[in-house]
Amino acid sequence: xxxxxxxxxSEATFVLVLASLLLAPLAIAxxxxxxxxxxxxRSAAQSLLGSLAIVAVAAIAFALIGASLIGTxxxxxxxxxxxxxxxxxxxxxxxxxxxxxxxxxxxxxxLLFEFLAVxxxxxxPWGSGADRLRLAAGCAVAALLGAIxxxxxxxxxxxxxxxxxxxxxxxxxxGFLDPAGAATIHVLGGLSALAVAWIAxxxxxxxPPGAFATAMPGHNAVYILFGCLLALAGWLAFNVAGAxxxxxxxxxxxxxxxxxxxxxxxxxxxxxxxxxxxxxxKPDASLCANGWLSGLVASSAxxxxxxxxxxxxxxLIAGVLTPLLVEVLELAASIDDPSGAIAVxxxxxxxxxxxxxxxxxxxxxxxxxxxxxxxxLGLVLPLVYLLFWLVNRVIPFRADPDGERLGMDLHxxxxxxxxEFVIHRDDSYR
Amino acid sequence: xxxxxxxxMPAGFxxxxxxxxxxxxxxxxxxxxxxxxxxxVEALGLVVxxxxxxxxxxxxxx
Numbered sequence: 001x002x003x004x005x006x007x008x009x010s011e012a013t014f015v016l017v018l019a020s021l022l023l024a025p026l027a028i029a030x031x032x033x034x035x036x037x038x039x040x041x042r043s044a045a046q047s048l049l050g051s052l053a054i055v056a057v058a059a060i061a062f063a064l065i066g067a068s069l070i071g072t073x074x075x076x077x078x079x080x081x082x083x084x085x086x087x088x089x090x091x092x093x094x095x096x097x098x099x100x101x102x103x104x105x106x107x108x109x110x111l112l113f114e115f116l117a118v119x120x121x122x123x124x125p126w127g128s129g130a131d132r133l134r135l136a137a138g139c140a141v142a143a144l145l146g147a148i149x150x151x152x153x154x155x156x157x158x159x160x161x162x163x164x165x166x167x168x169x170x171x172x173x174x175g176f177l178d179p180a181g182a183a184t185i186h187v188l189g190g191l192s193a194l195a196v197a198w199i200a201x202x203x204x205x206x207x208p209p210g211a212f213a214t215a216m217p218g219h220n221a222v223y224i225l226f227g228c229l230l231a232l233a234g235w236l237a238f239n240v241a242g243a244x245x246x247x248x249x250x251x252x253x254x255x256x257x258x259x260x261x262x263x264x265x266x267x268x269x270x271x272x273x274x275x276x277x278x279x280x281x282k283p284d285a286s287l288c289a290n291g292w293l294s295g296l297v298a299s300s301a302x303x304x305x306x307x308x309x310x311x312x313x314x315x316l317i318a319g320v321l322t323p324l325l326v327e328v329l330e331l332a333a334s335i336d337d338p339s340g341a342i343a344v345x346x347x348x349x350x351x352x353x354x355x356x357x358x359x360x361x362x363x364x365x366x367x368x369x370x371x372x373x374x375x376x377l378g379l380v381l382p383l384v385y386l387l388f389w390l391v392n393r394v395i396p397f398r399a400d401p402d403g404e405r406l407g408m409d410l411h412x413x414x415x416x417x418x419x420e421f422v423i424h425r426d427d428s429y430r
Numbered sequence: 431x432x433x434x435x436x437x438x439m440p441a442g443f444x445x446x447x448x449x450x451x452x453x454x455x456x457x458x459x460x461x462x463x464x465x466x467x468x469x470x471v472e473a474l475g476l477v478v479x480x481x482x483x484x485x486x487x488x489x490x491x492x
Contacts, residue, residue, distance in 0.1 A: 082451070083451045085451075166450065170450045170451070170455065171455035172450060172455070172461075198432070198479075198483050201487065202487070207487070333480045333483070333484065334483065334484045334487055335480075335483070363458075364455065364458065366462070367450070367458070367461055367462055367465055370446065370462075370465045370466070370469060371446055371447065371450060371465060373469065374442065374443050374446035374447070374465065374468050374469055374472060375443060375446075375447075377439060377442070377443070377469070377472040377473075377476065378439045378440050378441075378442045378443025378444075378446070378468070378472045378475075379439075379440060379443050381436070381439060381476075382436045382437070382439050382440055385436055386436075
């Protein structure tokens with residue numbers, strides 16, 4: 001990550017990374033399916049159409065503006081000098097992807113990874129706003145993430161920005177390490193989900209006055225669990241491609257990276273299965289899905305760095321933390337997050353970054369990871385909240401009460417996802 | 431209250447980054463302690479923002 005010019009990639013490596021990246025959208029598809037399953041049946045079509053629209057808007061915003069702000073490692077950028085060191089804070093690449101065809105193949109691969117990453121990050125908050133977030137608001141959120149927030153943080157991390165240069169400038173390990181998007185995709189997406197949940201507010205009837213939170217289970221556990229399996233395939237691709245692109249890992253290290261990804265998710269789901277079995281008497285399918293995903297999220301930070309046994313331990317801890325955090329956020333903090341994106345993506349990603357810092361062989365890496373986390377929490381979250389708050393003034397996030405009662409499918413699309421089935425009345429609206 | 435919490439969080443960020451600038455690499459313990467202090471300030475801001483959200487919703491849990 002500290003290299004000004006990355007090493008030249010062999011042809012075999014190029015083909016492998018390209019093939020991996022062609023599989024990576026499966027992770028996005030998996031999360032879209034999970035988000036849909038966690039929502040209500042009367043919002044299912046809006047949820048999946050929203051995922052498509054958000055991917056499209058994020059990709060276009062990124063192509064028009066965002067890619068220019070990221071720039072490339074060793075490319076043009078904006079920097080200021082402080083304490084005798086350069087602080088490269090913004091890229092200055094060509095606008096509208098000008099000259100892309102003439103760019104080195106390796107740079108094009110990096111850009112493809114970033115396109116997939118921004119689409120992935122943008123659909124994460126969509127799940128938190130399920131059943132009340134308007135399609136237009138979801139697209140506005142995606143445009144902001146694709147054009148401003150994601151490029152800014154990604155430049156700092158992957159394109160020679162100041163976080164990646166902490167090792168060179170301040171002898172802090174190898175600089176902030178984010179091999180496959182734990183920070184740039186998941187923590188960023190999870191913090192955006194928190195901002196969306198705060199601004200949109202809870203679903204009607206979720207927190208009745210003077211009573212405990214109403215349980216609003218997802219409408220389709222099959223979508224959720226099949227989404228988890230789809231996501232695994234995409235995550236393997238993201239982690240392998242990220243290890244090569246951002247860590248310059250050799251081909252021989254990639255099978256272990258893939259194995260670590262699987263082991264982290266496996267440890268996490270085993271832990272969540274056990275925790276929910278002890279706590280509720282039976283394993284909880286939704287929480288187990290959240291546990292599996294949080295293991296995958298943690299693996300985005302650690303799979304290219306740690307050993308297989310360490311991966312299992314990281315997964316076990318992620319799997320214990322996730323169901324507890326889902327409960328704390330709902331019951332103690334009054335945050336209505338239907339898909340659990342805050343606990344899964346934000347907390348899972350933060351845990352992965354900490355674990356990567358603690359277990360990386362380089363001295364000082366732990367401080368570098370903490371600096372990255374401090375940036376995400378202290379700078380990115382307030383920025384995201386401010387931007388979303390401003391957008392909410394122009395494009396209201398929340399559907400009107402009648403629309404919420406009817407369901408987002410009828411309200412926004414004029415038709416449901418399951419027209420041949422009776423949609424049951426919800427007691428919470430009485 | 432939520433905005434106050436969100437404004438405290440950048441203060442924690444600057445504290446963390448100042449630790450890297452002010453302390454040499456040889457003084458890793460002081461660096462780590464200061465960075466952790468910065469994160470603690472951010473956590474405090476996050477808690478204040480969360481409390482502000484609950485108050486704004488009028489949803490104090492029973």
